[in-house]
Amino acid sequence: MKLRTFFSIFFLLLVALAGGNLALGVFLEKAQKNLETSHRELQSLTTLAEDLVFSSQWQTRFARGYISSNDPRRVEWYNTIEDILNGKVARPKDYDSGYWDLVNGGIIPPPEKKSEGAVSIEERFLSQNVTAHELNKLKEARSFLEKVVAIERAAMHAVNGEFDDGAGTYSRKGKPDRALATKLLFSDEYRKLNGDLTLRIAQMQNLIRQRYAGRISQEQAFASQLFEANSYLNIGLFGVVVLSLIFLRNRFAVRASHLMSVVREIGSGNLAAQASVFGSDEISELATTVNTMAANLNVAFDKLEDKIKLSGKALSDLEIERSRSEKLLHNILPAAIAERLRGGEETIAEVFPEVTVFFSDIVGFTELSAKLGPHATVNMLNVLFEKFDELVEKHGVEKIKTIGDSYMVVGGVPNRDPLHCQHIADFALDAQSFIMSFAEGLSYPLQMRMGVHTGTVAAGVVGKKRFSYDLWGDVVNVASRFESTSKPDKIHVSEAVKVRLSDDYVFLDGGTVELKGKEATRSFFLIGKKTQMPGVLEFTTPGGAPDNPSRLRRDTPSFVPGFDRRA
Numbered sequence: 001m002k003l004r005t006f007f008s009i010f011f012l013l014l015v016a017l018a019g020g021n022l023a024l025g026v027f028l029e030k031a032q033k034n035l036e037t038s039h040r041e042l043q044s045l046t047t048l049a050e051d052l053v054f055s056s057q058w059q060t061r062f063a064r065g066y067i068s069s070n071d072p073r074r075v076e077w078y079n080t081i082e083d084i085l086n087g088k089v090a091r092p093k094d095y096d097s098g099y100w101d102l103v104n105g106g107i108i109p110p111p112e113k114k115s116e117g118a119v120s121i122e123e124r125f126l127s128q129n130v131t132a133h134e135l136n137k138l139k140e141a142r143s144f145l146e147k148v149v150a151i152e153r154a155a156m157h158a159v160n161g162e163f164d165d166g167a168g169t170y171s172r173k174g175k176p177d178r179a180l181a182t183k184l185l186f187s188d189e190y191r192k193l194n195g196d197l198t199l200r201i202a203q204m205q206n207l208i209r210q211r212y213a214g215r216i217s218q219e220q221a222f223a224s225q226l227f228e229a230n231s232y233l234n235i236g237l238f239g240v241v242v243l244s245l246i247f248l249r250n251r252f253a254v255r256a257s258h259l260m261s262v263v264r265e266i267g268s269g270n271l272a273a274q275a276s277v278f279g280s281d282e283i284s285e286l287a288t289t290v291n292t293m294a295a296n297l298n299v300a301f302d303k304l305e306d307k308i309k310l311s312g313k314a315l316s317d318l319e320i321e322r323s324r325s326e327k328l329l330h331n332i333l334p335a336a337i338a339e340r341l342r343g344g345e346e347t348i349a350e351v352f353p354e355v356t357v358f359f360s361d362i363v364g365f366t367e368l369s370a371k372l373g374p375h376a377t378v379n380m381l382n383v384l385f386e387k388f389d390e391l392v393e394k395h396g397v398e399k400i401k402t403i404g405d406s407y408m409v410v411g412g413v414p415n416r417d418p419l420h421c422q423h424i425a426d427f428a429l430d431a432q433s434f435i436m437s438f439a440e441g442l443s444y445p446l447q448m449r450m451g452v453h454t455g456t457v458a459a460g461v462v463g464k465k466r467f468s469y470d471l472w473g474d475v476v477n478v479a480s481r482f483e484s485t486s487k488p489d490k491i492h493v494s495e496a497v498k499v500r501l502s503d504d505y506v507f508l509d510g511g512t513v514e515l516k517g518k519e520a521t522r523s524f525f526l527i528g529k530k531t532q533m534p535g536v537l538e539f540t541t542p543g544g545a546p547d548n549p550s551r552l553r554r555d556t557p558s559f560v561p562g563f564d565r566r567a
Contacts, residue, residue, distance in 0.1 A: 010244050017237045024230045031223040038219060042212040045128050049138075049205050051121060054097040055081050056145055056197060060185070061100075061353070063152035067159045067181040068496060073110075075156060077103065080111060082149065087120030089113050105351025105458060131211065137204035144197040151190050155181035182499065262287075266294045333469050334398050336414045337461060349460035355412035356424040356454040356497065357475050358397075359483035360431065362405040363447040369405075371444065380446075381405065387434050395427040400471060410471060413459050421454050421500040425526060428452060428491045436489055451483025452493040452526070454500060481515040482523065491526040498524045506533055 059081050066074035077100065083089040092099065092111040102108040119127075125138055154164065158181040162170040184190060258275065265273035273294060275287040333341070340348055362368065369377040388407055392399045396417070400408040409427060412420030428450055439446040455475035462468050478494065486492030498507050510523035527533070 010240070013240050014237070017233060017240065021230065021233050021237070024226060024233060028223060028226040028230060031219060031226055035216065035219045035223060038212055038216050041128065042208065042216075045125070045130065045208045046205055048121065048124055048128070049201050049208075050097070051095075052085070052141055052145065052201055053198065055085055056148060056194065058100045059149065059152060060194070061104075063156055064185050066156050067178060067185065068499060070159060077110060078152070078156075080113065083113070084111075084118075085121050085145075087118045087123060088115060090115065090117040091119070101351055101353060104353050105456065107351060131207070134204055134207045134211075137200055137207060141197055141200035141204065144193055144200060148190070148193045148197060151184050151187075151193070155184040158184070263290060266290070266297070272298065333461065333467055334414050337469055341461065341467070347460075349458065350414070351456065351458050352413050352416065353456045354416075354418075354420065354454070355410055355457050355471075355475065356421045356452060357457070357471065357479035358409040358411075358424050358428055358450065358452050359480045360407045360448050360450045361483060363449055363488045364445075365405040368444065368446075383438070384435070387438075388431060391427050391430050391434075395423045395430070397423050397427050400469065410457075410459075413457070413471065414469075421497060422504070424452060425497075425501055425505055426529075428526060429528060432489065432491055447488035449483050449486040449488060450491045451479050451481070451486050452491060452497050453479035453482055454494070454496045478515065478518070481518070482513075485513050485515065485523075487525070493524050493526050495522045495524065497526075501526075504531070505529055 059078050062074040062078040062081075065071065066078070080089060081100075084091050084095070089111065095111075103110050122135075122138065122142070125135060130138075154170075157163065157170040158177045161174050161176040163172045163174055164170055165172040262273050262275040274291050337348060372380065385402060385407060388409075389399065392409060397409050397411045397420075398413055400410055402408070409424065410420075411417060411424040411427075417423065432448075432450065435446070435448045453475050455473070455478075457471045457473035457475050459469070459471045462470060482492045482494060492510065492513075493507070501507075506527040506529070508525040508527055510525050512520045513523040514520050
């Protein structure tokens, strides 16, 4: 049989098997689409449940933000979240867990309060064909959410001096009570209600997942059956090909064997081998092609070897330069930011709602550096900043920059950290202890001022040729001004810092301080951790004078680290 006749028969068999394969492929694609639809519906319902979670979390943030700042925008955004859940305001586009981060950071404007197209979360669930049991869990979650909202509203009204009159309204007026508001939002009852809310949402999600598990399992089983049938059909196709190859081998055994031996020699590296096959059929044409290919490969390999030598050297040089670039990048940027730049991000800018910023500088640095001279000054700064760098690593905070004798550190950037304020406080206390110990062995006076503030910042990478990771925002300015108004060897902190740390740390009332460009504000001095000062319960001063720490409670020890009785 000639090759033409053989291939005609082979083609008919191939078309028949391919047609069956195509039909199975259509059914398999339909089954896969059904499976994808089930997964999409499951994801949609899960996402709706998550809306309740992040809405509750952001309402908590705005309520707590309002009682610490009295910013009316927090109340407005708080109400907007509730209106979106209740179907009074249309759900914005791209409304997810990061949406209010952008609004809070001023990146995007607050949502427009349009009622057109507004749908409550219950209606959205019902549109997804949920079961009665699942809907019941949603109602339970909504019930707990309403109780959480009631506590948060009571706290926000307390800050305004508005209290429940017993009829469910806040018409009873009184003195603003921030302490009561803080107590409400950090109470055991409030935490338990949030826990119950999260539990009901998790139970609802489990019910949804269980319901879809059976449906998805059936669809996967049907798709597997189709795939199995398709596999058998492919095996049939493979068998036809194998039988055809066997026929070709037996029909053209001698010439094909000789040709294969030549191909093996070429494959083993003998590119000078030539096939001696004569005739006018396809085998002879193949032999001619193989001979030509071997000759061309011989020439190509000679050229390739030269190129490999050149590319090897270039690759080695490139690797050296890459290592240098990576080392330099990690020295000037946080590791996470450096990795994002290496990953291809061109613009890195983010808003961090909760961070703590630390500033320090040396008291009388200009006069001290003039007295010591450049070499001694640089040596002193190296000792101080090397130790500070060690403390940065120890406490998991991020060094932003140094300018002369000023050292700037931030907690919660670039990796978000719920304990950012505690980590900065521990860093500041260790830095204070080191400075005071280090200064004892010097022949000249060395003291540092430190300032700490917490709040929202924007952070990002600036520069194209010389990268710099920096922070912006009012928090940075206020922290710097707390540092500049601090007393020597003291840690000067804002009231926002004290609110976050008062459970675990000891503070001295610093009285009212005037900050440049700001209204007079209360300030405090961070003294130490309560676990390290078990006898110190509080500092009391006669007549409320914050600058006279000489009178302590009876159970206060005579010495407090970082506390100078002469201050």
